Amino acid sequence: MKDFIKLMRSSPWSARFGMAVIVFYIAIAVFAPIVSSYGETEIVGSEFEPWGGAFLLGTDNLGRDMFTRMVFGARNTIGIAFVTTCLAFLIGGFFGLMAAALGGLVDQILSRLVYVLMALPPLIFALLLLTILGTSIPILIVVIAVLDSTRVYRLARAVAMNIAVMDFVEVARLRGEGLMWIIRREILPNSMPPLVAEFGLRFCFVFLFISALSFLGLGIQPPTADWGSMVRDNATLITYGDVTPLLPAGAIALLTVGVNFVVDWFLHKTAGLRDDQ
């Protein structure tokens, strides 16, 4: 705990800002039903009502409370993005570490497979897969996670390659340790810093990817609230000079900036970089 306070004290303002943003978003997502005044999909008024009065941020194209949907959108979008990123890291991390620890043929086959997947533009590939497999949330999560795990695989493999040749890994091999022990106890703990930093960045990309898919109509399906589709649904308002549709877009942007600040700081700390170098 003492270390934690000391760590926070030494953090730059950008990282503090980023952490404040993340904590705020998490709080909103967790306490969504308490914060909001209406139900997520409840139609409470007429279409496109102005800000103020009963509706803090007005209503959307179907007459649902905009503020309520923003709050529930946080829950859905962040939750799904988080689960997707975790899954991507489980898949990519596991295979990446295994390729590095085993090397040889296993590494060759896995790496070629990943290159085949990476050769296709991810957005087009995702659109294709979602059109074929349908657009339920579990499928959405799996498709994005698999596509994203290729990037994680490459990073995990590269980092683990440098660790797998170290003497302490050789000691473990010569002791007769099994593959899983070597991966879990010798290689993984030493590859964590770059992977954790990448987790933050990947989370942002997944988040933007889901929003982009939702905007195109293949992501999170109505009536579930989601920031990407909220921008699309209310886009017509922009023509009347109303900024309401930009609010969900702004929410996405703010979170992305916040996460990136924290990740930058973390990378800086773990990589031991100094300003004068």
Add this chain to the structure above:
Amino acid sequence: MTSKLANGGKGEVLLEMRGLRIEGQADEIWHEIVCGIDLTLRRGEVLGLIGESGAGKSTIGIAAMGFTRPGCRISGGTITFDGIELTSAPEETKRRLRGSRIAYVAQSAAASFNPAHKLIQQFSEAPVQHGVLNSSQAAKDAIDIYHRLQMPEPDSIGFRYPHQVSGGQLQRAMVAMAMACKPDLIVFDEPTTALDVTTQIEVLAAIKDIVHQFNTAAIYISHDLAVVAQLADRIMVLRYGNLIEEGETRAMLDRPEETYTRQLLAVRSYRRDESPPTKEDPPLLEVRGISAGYGPHIKVLDDVSVKIGRKRTVAVVGESGSGKSTLARVVTGLLPPYQGEVFFKGQALPPSYKNRTQDQLRQVQMIYQMPDVALNPKQKVRDVIGRPLAFYLNMNEAARNRRVSDLLEMIELPADFADRLPGELSGGQKQRICIARALAAEPELIICDEVTSALDQLVAEEILKLLQRLQDDLEVSYLFITHDLATVRAISDEIVVMLQGRVVQQGGKTKVLTPPHHEYTELLLSSVPEMDPDWLDDLLEKRAS
């Protein structure tokens, strides 16, 4: 004291440091790494700086150029080079001095050359940049200096790339580069530490010769007193950023005043008598007719046979590239050989470690050269030593903790070290932990691959004594791989001399170390520097005749 010494000096004062203090930053806190050093260097004089790692000798060396490493700062004192105050001089003034009037020779020539340019281009860079010479003059100069340094094919060697010449030649090419602008001062930062003993001689002779020819002043930094003694007129002994002792080389070697200096002088005197050979059949380990290598074409070992008896130490000696580490890899099973077999207590071991039983793996343990990378930085000492106990001996947690404490006591470390991470230990302590990890498996043979070469000399000697005591107590055998003949003299019962993958001589220590030697053994033995300032000159004279 300095003024008294200065009277015997050569010319006018070239470099003067007064009360120099340098601080380094770690975890946002500034620590003093050089604590008020006074240093005077006259023209044409060679000053040796000696001390263990962390003594501040390299920091002082580069401070002579008015430079500090990133994360360091000069916090007090003055550095005056030929009338110019370097601590307050503008960057531009210092930049003009560096390379032209003060030059620097780094430890690793291989890392200091740009692999994309020919040697002679890199030679010309400084003089052309500083406007001293144009490029064709510089090329002519380079060839002249290559001649003076007695490089092979001096007329054409400059047109090779760094990877096309050997380590010793590259180091001499770097000395030539430092000489390019005929500087007043050269800082040599451990220029021979990474080299084999036989190559070290060539480089030392070249440095000594050229410094005299041009009457250049030099600061020679090393951890090896015997090496410094060959070159330096005067020696400063440093420890933890403080001056321990300063004096003329001969006077210091004859009459060291401080205990620390005496310890440094005695560092290579540890000896142990050869234990009488035991008649046992079969021997503990027998390597029979091994040929091995990497890939189908690169043969590193050629028909090597070695026997190790119980409770004996067999030292494998050779220069880099002789195949001694490859031999260790064959014995451990990391590198299956093309031909030949490894027998343990008369039973053939499977060539690859993957096919060996847990018990076979347990009986042969290995200790590595670099304790830094041989310990997982994320595992506590308790887990590092405890794992072989759990893995091989199925000990439960309570038994493991007891055994870890015992093992720590055996390697002379306090029991509370069990909860430390490797990052919180010094180099010597880390190597002790590696020894404890090997011992935890209760092996009968321990392979020691250059275990002392990454350590400071005094620390290395402690490790050797520890290994010796452990052998007396636990009756383990050692296969001791090293390039350092002093280590061999200290610890071995038998010696195997290797050259280019072949065994050139093997036998009991006394037999191998008493003449007549094989000619390569002779070369190796005579190349080990001695604590005698005339050793290098005498040796070169003897070899020339």
